[in-house]
Amino acid sequence: MFLSKLMPLDDAQKIINTFTESTDVEEISLEEAYQRVNAQEIISTLNSPPFDRSAMDGYALLAEDSFGHSETNPFQLKVMDRIGAGQKSDLKLKPGEAIKISTGAPIPSGANAVVMEEFTHEEGDIIHVETSLTPGENVSPAGEDFNKGDTVLEKGKLLGPAELAIIASAGFDHVSVYKKPRIAVLITGSELVMPKKDLEGAEIINSNHFTIKSMVESCMAVPEMFHSIDDAQLVEERFNELLKDYDTLITTGGTAISKGDVVVDVAQKLGEVHVHGVSLRPGKPFGFAQVQGKPVFMLSGFPVAAMVQFDVFAREALLKMQGFKRNPLLVHKKAARKIASTLGRTDYIRARMEGEMVHPLKIKGSGIIRSMVESDSYIIIPENLEGIEEGDQCQILPYHSLKA
Amino acid sequence: MFLSKLMPLDDAQKIINTFTESTDVEEISLEEAYQRVNAQEIISTLNSPPFDRSAMDGYALLAEDSFGHSETNPFQLKVMDRIGAGQKSDLKLKPGEAIKISTGAPIPSGANAVVMEEFTHEEGDIIHVETSLTPGENVSPAGEDFNKGDTVLEKGKLLGPAELAIIASAGFDHVSVYKKPRIAVLITGSELVMPKKDLEGAEIINSNHFTIKSMVESCMAVPEMFHSIDDAQLVEERFNELLKDYDTLITTGGTAISKGDVVVDVAQKLGEVHVHGVSLRPGKPFGFAQVQGKPVFMLSGFPVAAMVQFDVFAREALLKMQGFKRNPLLVHKKAARKIASTLGRTDYIRARMEGEMVHPLKIKGSGIIRSMVESDSYIIIPENLEGIEEGDQCQILPYHSLKA
Structure with a gap:
């Protein structure tokens, strides 16, 4: 029989925080890394872009050739070469010359600007240019995004589209991430049955099975679902088995505060209950224990209370195990x-x-x-x-x- | 060569909307239904809870027996039976009698209230009750949550923890959902290579591969990734192949507005380009076409422009294909x-x-x-x-x- 005063939320969260550790690190393909958390900072092996490149389709030229020119005062250049994306010209551009260039292609040696195609017209190998350009115009300089040796991503970031892009651009096709924690979820309650259309006697549908499973999934962790009737002996056996195989145990039911209750009593017998009863509504009958060195979150059997308790206590802990700290948007x-x-x-x-x-x-x-x-x-x-x-x-x- | 005036966002979104349809419906296990969208409203086959049940651990009794009593004026009842969760008593309670009852168990016939255990003490078969109760106190009435025949969930809802719980509680272990759309992503660009540490010549890392793939995943759709060099013939072959096999095509690159460009030209040749060039920054060179009766989203090759275009034009369309309409939180x-x-x-x-x-x-x-x-x-x-x-x-x- 375990009794306690209701604990403020902050205190309970602090206690939980001291008993949760990050999982091991594994290296995975970047293709599989969406919604994982990187376990190492990413230091670029490359400049990005790797060379001065054209930001437009047009003609590479020397800006100096264009000074003072305009629509009413065009000038001419001789087209020496034509390069598409993925191509590179070996020519060195001289005054009076231009090279046709596609967006993304390397600026040829000697050139320092790109005139957009719509400000030109071509006649054979000659282009007429109807504008003036400043040096660097329409050129994305090498390293504009980042340079070799730059830290482009701190560790502990949730890898979304932009993070994956920057890891790739830094030259990596693999990434170190925290392992997804494996969570055993033990739903207790003798009355609980899986969904069916004809309930008998005192049967109640085990909706917590679906709520807690999907909440664990929403934390990027891997749930495995179990059920036990309200029997101290059986619950104890389950605790022992599951804590051997899983990183964390989450239970529902058997957390009443006013008296001893099955799940909290078992946790107290096998380990140490650090939180039992919090000043939260709904969700007062919440328990947290450490058993076999692993965290055990004991949620209420009431669906809404269990959801709130998960959101308040388990959610950020499961993310922290994956090296991810965040503040949900309020x-x-x-x-x-x-x-x-x-x-x-x-x-x-x-x-x-x-x-x-x-x-x-x-x-x-x-x-x-x-x-x-x-x-x-x-x-x-x-x-x-x-x-x-x-x-x-x-x-x-x-x-x-x-x-x- | 395809030219157009820049189109306002709203107009482009409306056009896209008229060309996107929802996918077929499939029935899946509720176990697999997290983050899917239900294709039918859910009408409960059950009352929830299915019977009047105890909201507390305590004793079921007749509230009338307790009227006028208190801590200083307790009264006695005879305990006739003891029922845990999942159990049901066949006795009919008479005045002066009580049945020990666990949270969630059915209220025995004749009883109309439950006294919490902490307001009682037990001596053998007799309990002393130190409080008075109103009829219905600590009883969750049958159908308190919902009744048989009630619509508990409209169609088109993203199935999260609460939605799965209510579908289960309504008696269903399967649910009709929209199929996940299969999206072919064709990254164009002769310069693009997969991540590596030594780039040669005009090579650029194909970061869009990772961005667009994960953005499609973030819409709960299934991406398959392809790449093509900037060659009209090859791009055309890819369009024909991919539009046969996939629900939608998303491309990057080849969407320049000022002149003809590979991807938009191919789309125009094979189908009809409805949008080309939008008044959006970044992201102006966006195209949308219908080819072989299927939507084609043509994004810029520039990573940031492509991401913005995806967010503005493709994202809600991919969700709509799955029957899901929403307004992102601003x-x-x-x-x-x-x-x-x-x-x-x-x-x-x-x-x-x-x-x-x-x-x-x-x-x-x-x-x-x-x-x-x-x-x-x-x-x-x-x-x-x-x-x-x-x-x-x-x-x-x-x-x-x-x-x-």
Whole structure:
């Protein structure tokens, strides 16, 4: 039997933080690296671009040849060569000469500007140029983006389209990333069954199976799902097995605070319970333990409470294991009605954003899944506020910003 | 040779919209349905919860027995049965009787309230109750969440943790979803090579390979990557092959506006080019065509321009093909400095958010990948503004909110 005072969120988060470590590093192909987190800074092996290149389709020339010229005072150049993208001219350009060039091709030796095709017309090997250019015009200089030896990406970045592009451009087709943590999810509850159309007796559909699985996936971690009836012996066996094989254990159910409850009791027996009961609504009956040196997140069996607890405690921890730290985007909107809270407790109120307003849902109850489907965000009422008046600016956490 | 006036964004988006259709529907296991889009509304086959159930661990009783009682005036009940979660009592409760009950278990016949365990103490088969209860207290009534026949989810929803939970609770272990569109990505450019540490001659690393691939993945679609040199004949062959096998073609390169360019010319030859050149910066040289009845998005070869074009034109189209319509979350922040623009042109300025401020990056050039890595959002300057003054509220599109 484990009893405790409700713990403030910050304290619980700090404790969890001290017990979560990053996973091992593995090297993978850049082709597979989208939505992974790089475990090493990227130092470029190349200049990018690797040479002065043309930013336009046109003619490479000496800017000095064009000085003082215009549409009404054109000048002529002799076209010495024609190079497409991927080609390079070996000629050295002299005054009075031009080389036809495609976007991306290396600026020929001797040239220092590119005139766009539309400011010219060609007659045989001669072009008439109807504009003047400054040296460097329409030229992307070598190393404009970055140089060999530059750190182009810090470690711990979530690899998105731009990050993959810069790693590639730095010369790498492989990248070191943190391994995806393997998460055992143990859903407890004798009444729980998988979805079916005819329920019997006291059966309830195991919706947490789907919520927690997909929430783990939304943290880029790999869930494996298990179920146990409410039996201390069986739950204990499961703990021992799963903590041997997985990086982390997440449970649902058996976390009641007022008395001993199956899951928290097992965690206390096998390891150490560091958090049990937090001043969060919904989500008070949350537990965190370290067992066999591994973190165990004990969520409520109530679907909505479990989701909030996951978002508040497990989500950032699973990302941290992958070397990724971030601050989810908070927005501010006006409360469409008054919301009561209690000093010392943090509330996560399901809400719906609409323009500059946010509407707290009226549906209460930590079992009401519909309230999660109909909302798109949490209004967070921090513990130092007694509530929010109608029209007050409040802090909103859009569900979308929770996903990594 | 294909020439055109620059088209406003809205017009181009409307045209694209008329040429994109949703994919076929398939039925998949709910286990696999995270981040898919449901193609049918979900009508519950069950009440949820399916019976009146206990919201607490405690004793089921008749509230009427408790009226007028309190800590200083307790009363006694006889415990007739004990039921855990997943169990059901066949007894019918009479006045003076109680049944020990776990959270989630069905309320026994005759009972109408549950007293929490901490307001009682047990002596053998007798409990002393030190509080009074109202009828319904600590009882979650059947159908509190939803009832059989209720529409619990509209079609076209992105299936996240809450949506999966409600589909399961409605009795379904399978769900109809839109197929993931298969996207052929054809990167053109004779100069492009895969990442390596020693570049020769005019070689440039094909960073678009990684950007466009991962951007397609971020839209929940399935990319297949191809490359072609800048040769009209070869590009035409690729168009013909790929449009036979894939739902959509996305190309990069060969979209210059001032003159004929390989990719747009091929699209014009094989089908119809509906958009070529948009008043967008960066990203002006964008093309959209319909070829063999399929949409073709022609992006610039410049990495940053291609990313912006994808975000503005391709992203929502790929989601729409999967039956998903959404409005990415826009936020508003104060510009840290003045930003110039031009009437009639939409600007997507790479920027970094910081508290209530947003900092436009100083890096220009549509080839500068570093600017995408260092920014976390676009400042959007709509076509009816000539720019933004320092301190003005401006419209921000966080990159994070682009991901589905």
